[in-house]
Amino acid sequence: MLLGIKLKANPTNEQKQVLSQWMGCAKFIWNAKCGEEKYYSVFARKYYSIGTYAPVDQKAAQFKSKELSPWLYNCPSQIIRNSAVNWYQTYQKFMKGECGKPKFKSKSDRGSVHLTKEVFKFVQCDDGVTRLFIGTKTNNIGYLSFKSHRKFTEPKSIYIKKERGLYSISFCYDDSFDEKQLLGDEEHLSYLKGAIKEFLQEKTVGLDRGVAVPVHAGYKAFDFTKEQKLSSSKSQRYIKCLQRRLSKQAKGSNRRNKTKIRISKHYAKCTNIRKGKIKTVSLFLIKQHKKQD
Structure with missing residues (x-):
């Protein structure tokens, strides 16, 4: 595979x-x-x-x-x-x-x-x-x-x-793993066709990704932690400050290029915070599902 x-x-x-x-x-x-x-x-x-x-x-x-x-x-x-x-x-x-x-x-x-x-x-x-x-x-x-x-x-x-x-x-x-050992889409569908409604509701989780709240899973919302919110808001303030500085710098100058790199780093930081939260929620739901089994 x-x-x-x-x-x-x-x-x-x-x-x-x-x-x-x-x-x-x-x-x-x-x-x-x-x-x-x-x-x-x-x-x-x-x-x-x-x-x-x-x-x-x-x-x-x-x-x-x-x-x-x-x-x-x-x-x-x-x-x-x-x-x-x-x-x-x-x-x-x-x-x-x-x-x-x-x-x-x-x-x-x-x-x-x-x-x-x-x-x-x-x-x-x-x-x-x-x-x-x-x-x-x-x-x-x-x-x-x-x-x-x-x-x-x-x-x-x-x-x-x-x-x-x-x-x-x-x-x-x-990685020398044979993909034929895994079930395909048609095999998964044929298995789930015979399942009852209660089984499907118990074994499946619907995730909704949002902007303000990153993940909603069923009736439960997984919001950012206090530290993540502070870090993200700090990066947003830096972005506004650097954008004002960027508008006053000469196009093509080295300082303008450095400012653009700094802005992109803060945008990447906000993206990584969101991705990290989504990954944490996914692992939490998987472990919780294994405990129930």
Whole structure:
């Protein structure tokens, strides 16, 4: 069974600079594919007969130019390929109606880069510590430091993400558990079809998530604790203060960027408080249900 994991990364200043450049190259290829598809679609609609559609492929070699885009030559070709393939797969899902159409990615402090197994490897050193090597033999950033809080097997691909000035590594791995042992949706439905009303009312719990009160479970409300309310209100006051400061700072300045990062950190703190409360309530209801059984 596939499990997801997210690990905190601690890159050096030099590694941050290179990773940001790689993320920018991946975003450039994504936006270039979006622009190419838009141009061909408009051209085909205006100048070709009805029923002629723009070609959709995962080629990206046409975007590399030593005159127009010389920075792409400093990025591993696997990253450029992965960005084009991800765009193509997203477009195929859009054609099937599974998701929306790929859109242009705006400039922001957030970014991500998709690395396949040719561009990374987990190495267990002599001291027993597992380290992550990023890059190829000729173009790499060395070993990336990360915090491992759980055991995992080596994945086939990873994502390195940047948000609020913080870096993380996320991927899926196989825990060798057979999913066939679990019941499917149809099996669950066939089991519950024969249950009586009293059994269903006793064994099921309906949860309603709100804004002021995070969780309502049946006739019981689970509100934030006093400490959580104080921490959240304090972050909201900081956000208002920093928003006033942000409006007076020059666009593009380093101080304005630092203020934006501070605002995003306080927003993330409020989000984490809500997520932590929901997780606590879920675990409480599960343990309470086990005691009743």
